[in-house]
Amino acid sequence: MTTMEALAIEKNLQDNGGGAFLGRNPSTRLESADDCDGVYHGENLHTFHTLVSCGGSNARSGFASSSGSGGAAKMEREMKPTLGRVLSLVCFGMITQGLSVAEAQQADPPANTGEVADEIIVTGTRDSSRTQFTSLAPVDSFSQEAVHATVTGQLSETLAQLSPSFIVQKLPTSDGLQFVRPATLRNLAPDQTLVLVNGKRFHRSAFLGSRGAQGADLAQIAPFAVERIEVLRDGASAQYGSDAIAGVINIILDDSDAKAVFGQVSQYYEGDGATYQAGARIGFDLDDGHLTATFQYSDAELTSRTRQRPDAIAFQAANPAVTVPNPVQRWGQPDLETYRIAFDGALPVAGIGEAYAFGTYATGEGVNDINWRNPSANPAIFNTTAVYPGFNLRTIYPAGFTPREGTEFDDAQIVVGLRQRDSETFTWDLSASWGRNDSGFFLNNSINASLGPNSPFSFDLGNLVQTEFNLNADFVYRLDVGGLAEPLNIAFGAERRLETYEIQQGDPASFAVGPGASAGLAPNSNGFPGFSDLQAGEWDQESYAAYVDVSASITPNLTADVAGRYEDFSEFGDTFDVKVASRYAFADGVAVRASYSTGFRAPTPGQLNSTSTSQGLDTVTLQLFQTGRLSPTNPVAQFLGAKPLEAEESETVSGGLVWRTDFGLSGSIDAYQIDVTKRFSQSQSFAVTPAIRAQLAALGIPGASAFTSVSFFTNDFDTQTTGLDVVVAYNTEVGPGTLELTGAYNHNETSVERGSISASATQKRLFEEARPEDNATATATYSVGKLELLGRMRYYGAWTDSTGNATGDIFQRFGSIAFFDASVGYNFNERVSMRLGAENVFDKYPDEAVFQASRGLVYSRNSPYDSYGGQYYLRLDAKF
16 A cells, blocks of 8 residues: 555545544534534634634634744644644555565464563662562563553553553643643652653653642653663662652663554544554664664644533623634643654773663644633723723624643753673663753733733743753672672662753743733733743752662572662752662562662752742632742742742652462562652642732732732642552463453552641642542453454542632542453564554543533543543554
């Protein structure tokens, strides 16, 4: 099949598929010219013309959303065939062409001996002989095949399907959180899990999320570049430093010399959210060295699980001459286009060792709706004033407007080093790494009301930039000591880390307080104020660390490990952490293990220095409000009780049982308790009095004249997390094929022990119940000949959500839910394979979020799982 033939098939599918695809495809169509539902949500030329034909001056609204800061470029791009479809179909064409010429043979499947393989692990240990079974702490290892057997193109979401203790919230239409999704391990904060790539620290995202968490963004790493993922479920600050309170995720890049391509298309049952993925990986064997490079592209179209807002219905009834879009705003995943690359290379250096380098890069753009601005409910935007005689915003936005917030991001990391790892006695690794995340934000289809007719409709809001530079020296010496079963493994090393945070100013109009503010018109770009010249700046933090990690096989059955790490930070002081772990094999194939560790998470320069302004919507009054977050060093914040930030500290105790058999059954049971003190959070909100407003205005805080409340970051509370992990795997022969069964269960309870959250019944309940206490996954894979059948169950326990508004807090308890996935894989020959499947096969949805109905939201946006229904996919892979 040629690429043109594939494109023709794709067009035929579109032409006969029915329904409206509200995405970036220029062939987007509506059922009829009279059907204006959701037409605003596409950003393509066809949608714009339909908007015009649907009547009224909504055309201006549609045009504004595609102009200004990046809008025109997006419209020009979207007038062309979607690149994701082209790339995916090119790969499909290459694969099917390879199928027609490849040797049509299938290798015999390997015999199943019933024995469980010992896989060497590299996470949580510096002993090169440690395996999952002999590890002193629980380590999960997820293969490349497991990573590729999920439909998502984001590594964080893949991991959430494979590990029940790892949760990713999609948070549709939630400002920056819809693009940098919070991922939590063991129900701790996103920045309390350390992320490594090939054993080296991966940099943070520049975006500060819920409660100010600033974690690494796994979505920046191409899944097609991954060889395997190792997840250490234990505290490891004594081994790795800051952030390793909940555990460590180590992404191992593919370094093989294989050459491979893939193409994948997927879509939700509802007919939206079409995603096109394509990737290529090429490897070279360089005479005792290697070079492997990977490219992956993803184009995910928007979804919408929305009903028309009641106030929009009322507005339409009161203004029959105005065409109000239905729905006026979408709740769903954003339009998101991403390019990602990765490489891994090494070359021997005569007489020294091996020089190596690896890195990742990602760039992309996403855009989504935020809250609709109702002309009848927002006088601070739509009022006419004597300041601007003759100007009436309703002539531009007669049906109100829905701002579209977007991000343009660039993320890069590169590591270079020199190592010697061939010696059985002494090995070493010297490395330098540089990482940077640059997240720019823009806003289309909006206005700065205080500027009146002088306001643009699109805004560049500015950039957040996180940069990290690390120097590492790591050494391992194996010392023969009389009486020990094996040589003593002594690891030691040092690290110097420089972390820099930068806020870059947005368009002056995005933070301006115009003349209309004196008449009550809202300042700043409406929806998300830009970063002002007073917020802009650059701050850094430097740290130095040294560690020692000693592992001893005291007897053939008893192993012990002791680690200590000292670290000094320029901004808040020093810390010393320890870890003690042991393992005892009391029978062949059965062992117990236990560990105790202290840990910490250092406040970042962004948390120490940044400020922000945000807007929200009261779900009862539907009035917009504006809040400010001050830095802890701000005089007003200090007057309200802010203090210098300190490091979060933790103590972790865990113990468990691990086993394996010679008939294919293996598993582990681990219990744990994690106590975290001085946890980082956002303070309570303080109502802005006229005196506070005057102080803020005098300090030049952007938007202070419209603030209703302010807050700041603080070391606020203590928590205790207790839990249980159970992992089981079983391999056996069934009939002519091989059956592999895996299951994992996590029970996790978090209680607030002290602090302002403990004093607030609402906040305490939400913090303790906002995520399920019980999660589980179970997968069955049956392979026979060329065929592979896969079935997976994902279970999430009950959880609680609420909304706060003018009448108080409303809670809603959501019951447990199970999703089922299924796929069929077929190997045409040794080179070409296909997988056809569906996730959430039975199209299950959670209970509706009744307290959010006033906003048009159907399902809670705080859901710990995807709430978009079932989706099906087709994936083709080829190796050369």
